[in-house]
Amino acid sequence: MFLVLLINVLIVGAGYGLMAMGFALMCSVSPFFNLTLGSIIALGAYGTYALTNLAGLPAVFAIPASIVLCAVLSALLERFVYTPFRLKGASSMVLLVVSLGLYTISEAFIHLAFGPQYQILGGVSVQNINFASFSMPKVQFLTIVADFVIFGILNGLLFHTFFGKTIRAVNDNPKLADITGLNNNKIILIVSAIAGMILGLSGVLTGFDTGLEPTMGFNLLFKGIIAAIIGGMSTMKGPFLGAFFLAAAENIGVLALSSEWRDLVAFVIFIIFLMFRPNGIFEKKEK
Amino acid sequence: MKKLILSLCFILALGACKEENKKPQEKPVVKIGAILPLSGDLAVWGNSEKQGILLAQENLSKDLKNKYEIVFEDSLNANKNIQHIAQKMISVDKVDVIITMFDPAANIVGPMATTNKIIHFGQSWFPQYVTDKYNYNVYADIKQEAQLIADYLANKGIKKVYLFTVNQTGFIGGTEILKSLLKKRDIEYQERNFNFGQTDFRTDIIKAKSFEAQAYIIGAFAPEADILTKQLKQIIGQDIIVTGLDLGLNVANRSIYEGSVFGSPAIPNKSFLNAYHEKYKDENYLFGATVGYVSFNAIVYAFENIETTDKQVAAAFLSSQHSVPTIYDEEIVKDKGLIYIPSKLLTIDHNELIVFEEK
Numbered sequence: 001m002f003l004v005l006l007i008n009v010l011i012v013g014a015g016y017g018l019m020a021m022g023f024a025l026m027c028s029v030s031p032f033f034n035l036t037l038g039s040i041i042a043l044g045a046y047g048t049y050a051l052t053n054l055a056g057l058p059a060v061f062a063i064p065a066s067i068v069l070c071a072v073l074s075a076l077l078e079r080f081v082y083t084p085f086r087l088k089g090a091s092s093m094v095l096l097v098v099s100l101g102l103y104t105i106s107e108a109f110i111h112l113a114f115g116p117q118y119q120i121l122g123g124v125s126v127q128n129i130n131f132a133s134f135s136m137p138k139v140q141f142l143t144i145v146a147d148f149v150i151f152g153i154l155n156g157l158l159f160h161t162f163f164g165k166t167i168r169a170v171n172d173n174p175k176l177a178d179i180t181g182l183n184n185n186k187i188i189l190i191v192s193a194i195a196g197m198i199l200g201l202s203g204v205l206t207g208f209d210t211g212l213e214p215t216m217g218f219n220l221l222f223k224g225i226i227a228a229i230i231g232g233m234s235t236m237k238g239p240f241l242g243a244f245f246l247a248a249a250e251n252i253g254v255l256a257l258s259s260e261w262r263d264l265v266a267f268v269i270f271i272i273f274l275m276f277r278p279n280g281i282f283e284k285k286e287k
Numbered sequence: 288m289k290k291l292i293l294s295l296c297f298i299l300a301l302g303a304c305k306e307e308n309k310k311p312q313e314k315p316v317v318k319i320g321a322i323l324p325l326s327g328d329l330a331v332w333g334n335s336e337k338q339g340i341l342l343a344q345e346n347l348s349k350d351l352k353n354k355y356e357i358v359f360e361d362s363l364n365a366n367k368n369i370q371h372i373a374q375k376m377i378s379v380d381k382v383d384v385i386i387t388m389f390d391p392a393a394n395i396v397g398p399m400a401t402t403n404k405i406i407h408f409g410q411s412w413f414p415q416y417v418t419d420k421y422n423y424n425v426y427a428d429i430k431q432e433a434q435l436i437a438d439y440l441a442n443k444g445i446k447k448v449y450l451f452t453v454n455q456t457g458f459i460g461g462t463e464i465l466k467s468l469l470k471k472r473d474i475e476y477q478e479r480n481f482n483f484g485q486t487d488f489r490t491d492i493i494k495a496k497s498f499e500a501q502a503y504i505i506g507a508f509a510p511e512a513d514i515l516t517k518q519l520k521q522i523i524g525q526d527i528i529v530t531g532l533d534l535g536l537n538v539a540n541r542s543i544y545e546g547s548v549f550g551s552p553a554i555p556n557k558s559f560l561n562a563y564h565e566k567y568k569d570e571n572y573l574f575g576a577t578v579g580y581v582s583f584n585a586i587v588y589a590f591e592n593i594e595t596t597d598k599q600v601a602a603a604f605l606s607s608q609h610s611v612p613t614i615y616d617e618e619i620v621k622d623k624g625l626i627y628i629p630s631k632l633l634t635i636d637h638n639e640l641i642v643f644e645e646k
Contacts, residue, residue: 118539
């Protein structure tokens with residue numbers, strides 16, 4: 001039972017991890033609760049659904065196309081919505097309300113375009129990968145692989161490249177970064193496109209694993225946000241490991257009680273962290 | 288001058304009367320308000336019922352003596368909204384009938400219908416609101432569905448089952464009935480509840496696996512039921528016995544349930560299915576549509592069989608009937624205010640939803 005539970009934590013944690021890393025990356029340059037990231041997750045899933053199930057394209061083309069679409073939408077939102085607001089000096093609260101409005105519009109649009117019903121993405125989800133004594137659906141295995149690969153890439157990008165340094169500079173002190181000649185808006189635009197790709201990918205994988213419905217983006221993003229806050233957002237290690245921590249706590253809670261208390265467990269941990277360790281497990285030490 | 292003015296007035300009045308006579312005689316209007324969850328988690332059911340109502344309206348004969356207008360409102364399945372919307376429908380839209388969906392809505396609007404003397408059609412497994420000639424409940428009989436499942440399991444020689452039930456008043460009540468029937472048949476059970484919107488059941492399944500159940504009973508609709516069944520088959524095996532309460536007509540992806548058997552509302556007749564498929568190109572989530580269709584036609588049946596459009600006369604007529612127009616191969620029985628959609632044991636065979644005995 002322990003091994004199966006561990007695998008389940010890996011599967012769930014990997015799913016949360018992708019969303020948490022996408023959210024944390026976006027927050028590193030644009031620090032507010034951007035709910036339109038939930039729309040990007042849903043776009044990844046519904047874009048793939050439209051291209052495969054409706055347009056009849058093979059998944060191998062549809063998935064990358066949807067992910068690119070997510071990157072483009074994320075960058076466009078940043079360029080034409082949030083940057084103008086930011087330049088006008090809008091507070092995080094204003095940006096949150098704007099993102100809530102846009103999220104509501106996007107959810108209504110999905111509802112109109114695809115209907116309210118639950119849809120499924122076929123193919124990858126039904127194929128199993130067999131290990132010694134157990135098997136796992138291919139899509140869940142891919143989620144775990146994607147989570148680890150993206151963690152590695154983001155870690156490398158942020159701490160071993162010049163571009164990563166510029167992202168961290170904008171994160172640490174945007175005004176100073178601007179004065180030293182960095183093009184903040186361009187950096188934010190590129191980061192939002194990368195975050196869009198990660199979130200789009202998480203939407204696609206979730207779509208293949210558990211299906212699609214118009215409200216999926218918000219529900220998924222919320223767990224990603226909790227995982228990012230638990231882990232801490234100063235490095236990618238925080239959201240990556242925070243997601244596994246959250247998944248482990250939830251699943252132990254489900255095992256001990258029942259799955260109807262899953263969200264309760266998540267929110268209790270969330271509140272405890274907000275109260276006693278608001279910067280997360282991997283809190284960056286102030287100099 | 289006075290004579291001239293009077294003559295002019297007379298001519299104008301005559302002209303106006305003539306103009307009035309030229310107009311075709313307008314049919315009396317029966318106004319129906321439908322308060323359905325058209326957005327949010329239950330939107331799929333609300334929209335399914337809306338589709339059923341619209342199809343019924345479209346299929347009305349041109350020769351009817353009344354015109355039937357519908358006002359749709361989104362309840363969001365929130366108690367506060369339902370009460371406000373119902374009040375607005377009664378006082379502003381002046382509806383003659385209100386249709387609601389599921390438990391909170393039906394039990395909130397029921398007493399309002401009685402007070403305001405309008406007809407109300409709800410949809411609930413536990414319709415406490417059906418107390419007078421104004422309130423009607425259209426649903427399958429949950430006791431009958433539970434009986435069908437319990438008998439099916441007993442006949443298969445099953446001794447241990449595991450129940451997964453969504454936290455919803457109707458399903459929890461239905462599961463309680465089923466549990467008492469299982470007990471009577473010496474079938475041991477364990478159970479777990481879960482919330483709407485849950486997509487990960489794997490740890491629950493690990494727990495269920497340790498009970499070594501021979502069959503799994505799902506008390507939920509799609510998408511939760513679809514995801515749970517998929518994960519059950521992934522973790523425990525493709526050959527497990529999965530059955531469900533009220534699920535047959537309410538699955539989103541039939542292939543997941545291949546071989547499963549459900550205690551379910553019956554499949555409507557071919558003529559309904561063809562019309563529905565032609566209009567909406569869809570065969571899933573049929574139950575909401577059938578309830579909408581049956582409710583609307585029962586309302587039309589009542590108002591067409593009385594001389595006026597008086598709600599009280601229509602209510603009295605409806606309460607005196609023992610059946611309503613059907614879209615099944617059998618009669619839709621009405622017992623006081625309870626309109627029973629027939630219950631059947633259904634199964635999915637090669638992606639087709641069929642009656643279990645016909646397999």
